[in-house]
Amino acid sequence: xxxxxxxxxxxxxxxxxxxxxxxxxxxxxxxxxxxxxxxxxxxxxxxxxxxxxxxxxxxxxxxxxxxxxxxxxxxxxxxxxxxxxxxxxxxxxxxxxxxxxxxxxxxxxxxxxxxxxxxxxxxxxxxxxxxxxxxxxxxxxxxxxxxxxxxxxxxxxxxxxxxxxxxxxxxxxxxxxxxxxxxxxxxxxxxxxxxxxxxxxxxxxxxxxxxxxxxxxxxxxxxxxxxxxxxxxxxxx
Amino acid sequence: xxxxxxxxxxxxxxxxxxxxxxxxxxxxxxxxxxxxxxxxxxxxxxxxxxxxxxxxxxxxxxxxxxxxxxxxxxxxxxxxxxxxxxxxxxxxxxxxxxxxxxxxxxxxxxxxxxxxxxxxxxxxxxxxxxxxxxxxxxxxxxxxxxxxxxxxxxxxxxxxxxxxxxxxxxxxxxxxxxxxxxxxxxxxxxxxxxxxxxxxxxxxxxxxxxxxxxxxxxxxxxxxxxxxxxxxxxxxxxxxxxxxxxxxxxxxxxxxxxxxxxxxxxxxxxxxxxxxxxxxxxxxxxxxxxxxxxxxxxxxxxxxxxxxxxxxxxxxxxxxxxxxxxxxxxxxxxxxxxxxxxxxxxx
Numbered sequence: 001x002x003x004x005x006x007x008x009x010x011x012x013x014x015x016x017x018x019x020x021x022x023x024x025x026x027x028x029x030x031x032x033x034x035x036x037x038x039x040x041x042x043x044x045x046x047x048x049x050x051x052x053x054x055x056x057x058x059x060x061x062x063x064x065x066x067x068x069x070x071x072x073x074x075x076x077x078x079x080x081x082x083x084x085x086x087x088x089x090x091x092x093x094x095x096x097x098x099x100x101x102x103x104x105x106x107x108x109x110x111x112x113x114x115x116x117x118x119x120x121x122x123x124x125x126x127x128x129x130x131x132x133x134x135x136x137x138x139x140x141x142x143x144x145x146x147x148x149x150x151x152x153x154x155x156x157x158x159x160x161x162x163x164x165x166x167x168x169x170x171x172x173x174x175x176x177x178x179x180x181x182x183x184x185x186x187x188x189x190x191x192x193x194x195x196x197x198x199x200x201x202x203x204x205x206x207x208x209x210x211x212x213x214x215x216x217x218x219x220x221x222x223x224x225x226x227x228x229x230x231x232x233x234x235x236x237x
Numbered sequence: 238x239x240x241x242x243x244x245x246x247x248x249x250x251x252x253x254x255x256x257x258x259x260x261x262x263x264x265x266x267x268x269x270x271x272x273x274x275x276x277x278x279x280x281x282x283x284x285x286x287x288x289x290x291x292x293x294x295x296x297x298x299x300x301x302x303x304x305x306x307x308x309x310x311x312x313x314x315x316x317x318x319x320x321x322x323x324x325x326x327x328x329x330x331x332x333x334x335x336x337x338x339x340x341x342x343x344x345x346x347x348x349x350x351x352x353x354x355x356x357x358x359x360x361x362x363x364x365x366x367x368x369x370x371x372x373x374x375x376x377x378x379x380x381x382x383x384x385x386x387x388x389x390x391x392x393x394x395x396x397x398x399x400x401x402x403x404x405x406x407x408x409x410x411x412x413x414x415x416x417x418x419x420x421x422x423x424x425x426x427x428x429x430x431x432x433x434x435x436x437x438x439x440x441x442x443x444x445x446x447x448x449x450x451x452x453x454x455x456x457x458x459x460x461x462x463x464x465x466x467x468x469x470x471x472x473x474x475x476x477x478x479x480x481x482x483x484x485x486x487x488x489x490x491x492x493x494x495x496x497x498x499x500x501x502x503x504x505x506x507x508x509x510x511x512x513x514x515x516x517x518x519x520x521x522x523x524x525x526x527x528x529x530x531x532x533x534x535x536x537x538x539x540x541x542x543x544x545x546x547x548x549x550x551x552x553x554x555x556x557x558x559x560x561x562x563x564x565x566x567x568x569x570x571x572x573x574x575x576x577x578x579x580x581x582x583x584x
């Protein structure tokens with residue numbers, strides 16, 4: 001396995017306040033890596049920096065290229081994609097148009113219809129609602145659309161920010177099943193979650209972020225049995 | 238007022254309104270994609286009329302020199318910004334778009350001019366010469382402050398309008414122009430005489446709004462423009478560059494403004510500073526649509542045209558006062574009506 005994405009000593013500042021401090025992490029090809037931690041630990045900030053929406057110091061290497069100073073659009077064209085916490089859908093536009101725009105960054109347009117078919121197969125609900133405006137969808141459907149739209153770009157690394165946020169337990173399970181199945185397609189995933197148990201059950205490797213710093217890391221199956229983490233994040237039992 | 242007069246005024250108003258509608262649609266297009274309220278749009282329309290008049294008189298229009306100067310400035314700024322960000326590999330591309338293409342347009346126009354081209358070609362030349370201006374101004378003026386507030390962008394936009402009026406005087410001179418009608422055809426409708434020019438204005442407005450609609454609904458580029466308007470962050474995450482979307486919006490908007498300038502030139506005498514009133518009335522129309530709705534802007538603009546037509550019959554001196562006074566109740570209504578829609582924008 002080769003390295004897909006690596007951050008080395010990444011620091012992100014909001015007006016002189018360091019929201020993320022000297023974070024280093026790496027993702028192997030085909031791996032699901034999760035970053036868990038409490039609210040306000042800097043998880044979203046970390047992803048925003050990884051996609052380029054926030055400026056950062058330190059090194060970021062994606063598939064052997066230094067992407068740290070690249071624009072968001074250049075990173076997306078290299079197939080580094082983010083599904084943000086707010087989903088950022090085009091709410092006035094139809095489900096089908098949202099999905100089509102997901103493929104905007106692809107130079108080669110020939111496979112777009114095929115990918116669209118695959119996304120509809122994965123989320124039949126989206127196919128039923130393809131003419132509907134994205135803004136009229138339910139919370140779960142929106143998350144499916146956000147995921148489907150990101151898949152339209154054929155990402156090499158997909159970064160997901162709180163994909164389970166605000167969703168009913170049944171839908172959360174479905175979303176995590178989808179995430180696990182993406183690994184089988186060869187997509188690497190960086191998953192940021194407050195739902196630490198579900199995240200660690202799905203992931204291969206985990207990092208714990210607290211007040212902007214990585215305090216612990218290890219294989220996900222080890223972290224899930226760590227007594228300290230169980231009391232802090234996994235609702236102890 | 239008899240019904241005959243009302244019919245004449247109504248038809249006249251619809252024609253004027255159709256011209257405003259083209260500019261209003263362009264204004265909405267640029268505002269939604271770039272958040273800039275592009276006040277100089279009326280100037281673009283007026284400059285097109287002046288360009289066409291110069292071409293008709295077999296003079297090479299000042300627009301050519303204006304485009305050359307703007308292209309050089311834009312190229313300089315682009316080179317400096319590429320040097321700063323250390324992305325010199327993008328230099329050939331920048332030179333192509335900011336220097337070679339605009340200069341090629343001017344060159345083609347200059348060469349074609351000497352062959353004494355027919356009217357249809359002159360119309361195309363006028364549009365070709367006018368369309369690079371707004372995208373170049375965007376590169377020079379707005380791109381460096383693209384993340385500024387809407388108010389900052391508006392203030393700069395107003396300043397830019399005054400600068401353009403000055404440039405208009407410099408490049409076109411103080412004389413007013415009126416071009417020959419595009420058609421001498423006329424017919425009777427509802428007891429009133431309708432000139433071919435009037436019909437042409439209405440048809441052109443319908444055709445160009447229709448084309449824009451097709452562009453937005455059936456092309457990926459059109460959809461990417463809508464996406465930028467709906468959700469900037471979301472569209473950047475899809476790899477849609479706001480700067481490129483902005484350039485396309487300015488090009489399309491300029492085309493709409495240019496067409497309206499061509500249509501108005503045989504009906505009204507156009508001076509270098511005539512654009513301000515055209516732009517402002519189109520803006521009032523766009524406000525009716527809340528600055529975001531194309532049909533709203535078009536309906537609003539036609540409404541402004543009809544109101545202006547009747548107002549000029551009642552009191553010619555006060556017609557602008559009447560039209561702009563309308564802005565106050567509309568703004569109050571819009572601000573009351575938009576209270577709940579702001580919440581909808583939040584997901």
